[in-house]
Amino acid sequence: MEKVMKCVSIVKYILIVALLVFIGGLLRNGEVSNSKISKVTENVTKSIDMEKLSESDHRMVKRLYGINANDYEGVSLYVAGSNMEVEELLIVKLKSTEQAEAVEEAIKKRLDKQLESFEGYGPEQCKLLNDHVLDVRGNYILYVVNNKAKAADKAFQKSL
Amino acid sequence: MIFSSVFFLFVFLPIVLLAYFLVPKKFKNAVILIASLVFYAWGEPVYIVLMMFSIVYNYISGIEIDYWKGKGRVRQAKVTFILAVVVNLGMLGFFKYYGFLLENINHILPVDISYKALPLPIGISFYTFQTLSYVIDVYRGNVKVQKNLLHFGTYISMFPQLIAGPIVRYADVEEQLTKRKESLAKFGDGTAWFLRGLGKKVLLANNIGMTFDTIAAIPTGEASVLTAWIGCAAYTFQIYFDFSGYSDMAIGLGKMFGFEFMKNFEYPYTATSITDFWRRWHISLSSWFREYVYIPLGGNRVSVPKHIRNIFVVWMLTGLWHGAAWNFVFWGLYYGILLIVEKYLLKDILARLPAFVKHIYTMLLVMIGWVFFFSPDIGSAFGYLGTMLGIGANGFMDSMAVYYLYNNLLMFIVLIICSVPYTYKRFLRLEMGKKSYRSIAMISYILIFVLATACLVNATYNPFLYFRF
Incomplete structure (x- = not known):
């Protein structure tokens, strides 16, 4: 019986090693970034044309996207001053990657609403909206409507 | 998966209840265990590994502690017990506090240790406390060791209280795992x-x-x-x-x-x-x-x-x-x-x-x-x-x-x-x-x-x- 117990004990140690390997794998492949949202926002805003954009508060996040900024690690929102402009920049740092789906959904709703508003009479705005970038990377989400949207995405990815 | 969702109410729960009441008594815990693992994996496909580890590791630890105690080898039992507590708390500590710890070290000391913060596995604080209650109570001799892995797995992963409690102590459900009675009332x-x-x-x-x-x-x-x-x-x-x-x-x-x-x-x-x-x-x-x-x-x-x-x-x-x-x-x-x-x-x-x-x-x-x-x-x-x-x-x-x-x-x-x-x-x-x-x-x-x-x-x-x- 003692031999059996020793075997059981060995299995236990193998399990601990397997757990450590699993955690190591998670750390290696983990997509979650601990970069500060202020730093990511700074890098992204430097990469695009910010002339028409100005920073908005949490109430605007709620109004435009229907999400509560306090539910997330951090939210940065920049919107155009005029209703006739569609430039927009949203960066969300999630508390958990599980939140990604809901935020993505909210962004798509906002995009559809904007497209609906400009359809038929705002071809330039529609083009910008159609060329938007929506990038979900682990615990970070970027949504940008700007003629330099791709550059913004590059800066975003580099900052994580 | 959450209880207050259309999928849970109209798909998951009815299927599980149907399966549970259709199968013979000896398979009822198996239905709960499988359902619980699916329930957990639904939101945490990767972290299901942690849950399975927790089940098997604590199951083995319980058997070992009981065996050494039965043989009168108190020191051996104590070592196994301490290791089990360290592993359980270590797992919880790593996933919950590792990012917090490094963030504070970076703040206090003139260092900038880079790290990847992992998302918190849902329910880990709840199920870790349940496994700890089991291991501690087996070591103290307050409960009998659970030799059936299926029953033990059911206790740890039970989907009704898996994610946000109540934290059910093993001593409170020990008997119910094998001798509970379902009734219409x-x-x-x-x-x-x-x-x-x-x-x-x-x-x-x-x-x-x-x-x-x-x-x-x-x-x-x-x-x-x-x-x-x-x-x-x-x-x-x-x-x-x-x-x-x-x-x-x-x-x-x-x-x-x-x-x-x-x-x-x-x-x-x-x-x-x-x-x-x-x-x-x-x-x-x-x-x-x-x-x-x-x-x-x-x-x-x-x-x-x-x-x-x-x-x-x-x-x-x-x-x-x-x-x-x-x-x-x-x-x-x-x-x-x-x-x-x-x-x-x-x-x-x-x-x-x-x-x-x-x-x-x-x-x-x-x-x-x-x-x-x-x-x-x-x-x-x-x-x-x-x-x-x-x-x-x-x-x-x-x-x-x-x-x-x-x-x-x-x-x-x-x-x-x-x-x-x-x-x-x-x-x-x-x-x-x-x-x-x-x-x-x-x-x-x-x-x-x-x-x-x-x-x-x-x-x-x-x-x-x-x-x-």
Whole structure:
């Protein structure tokens, strides 16, 4: 019986090693970034044309996207001053990657609403909206409507 | 997967119940185990590995401890026990506190250690405490070792209380794992518990939560004193109905499968002191800390300084258990201080005060406590408290405050009514009363279900507040 117990004990140690390997794998492949949202926002805003954009508060996040900024690690929102402009920049740092789906959904709703508003009479705005970038990377989400949207995405990815 | 979702209510639960009641008795635990693993994997496909590790590792540890103890090899049993505690706490500590620890090291020391913060596995704080209760009780000889891996796996992963409690101690369900009895009456009782919980979460917590979210989004300096108090009151009700709603659903589901779980709430907002409040709030967590930390440290049967130390240790751990952030530690210590003050300074004074004064005193302190709980950091918490006290506030009352008060007055009245035992006792009389009364109770439950479903169909993902712990 003692031999059996020793075997059981060995299995236990193998399990601990397997757990450590699993955690190591998670750390290696983990997509979650601990970069500060202020730093990511700074890098992204430097990469695009910010002339028409100005920073908005949490109430605007709620109004435009229907999400509560306090539910997330951090939210940065920049919107155009005029209703006739569609430039927009949203960066969300999630508390958990599980939140990604809901935020993505909210962004798509906002995009559809904007497209609906400009359809038929705002071809330039529609083009910008159609060329938007929506990038979900682990615990970070970027949504940008700007003629330099791709550059913004590059800066975003580099900052994580 | 969450209980308050259309998929759970209309697909997952009916299938599991059907399978559970169709299979012979010896396969019932297997149905619960498989369903629980699917339930967990639904939201955490990667972290299911941790859950399986936890089941197998603690199962083996329990057998080993029991074997060495039986052989009289106390030292060997102790080593196995300590290793099990270290592994369980190490796993919880790593996933919950590793990012927090490194962040603080980076702040305090002139270093910049880069790290990848991993997302917190859902429910890890709850199931780790359950595995610990098992290992400790086997080591102490309080429970028999569980030699059936299926039964043990069922205990650890049981989906009704897997994600947000109540924290079920092994000793409390040991017998039920093999000898529980399902019955139609128990199933009906469980359904009623579940529906009450669903109503609390979807109809009450989610609705008042919207008010809190809107107020919390107001930048500091723009909210008036009254708005800040309305926001705080909204959160006070949201967290109670959210968490107790989840617990009621868990207890109800347990009953449907023949289990009896302990009550997790006992009308905490009717408490007349902070000590009383903690006898009524998250009872399973308080009991766990009392049993496995407070009493082993000596409890209150020690000198006054040691007793104070014991209270502080327990409350710092309670704070940390809730989250890897300083505001939670502060929140825990806040309650530690309040409990010490009540025990050593206010006990006699409180005893002489009229009940309504004691009630106001308790609720004020509880609401202040929630500010530390809902704030993202300590600085924001003090900023919000400042607004509640008029420091940096946009006047005492503004149009916004009137708007929130006017729009939520009815809701607040409903929430207060639902927070006291009188309402439930009256309702229970309907359930147990004449046939016509019972019909009213039945219609009420159907109404809760229909209204909650209608809300859920249009709602976005709305998890329980305690999922983050």
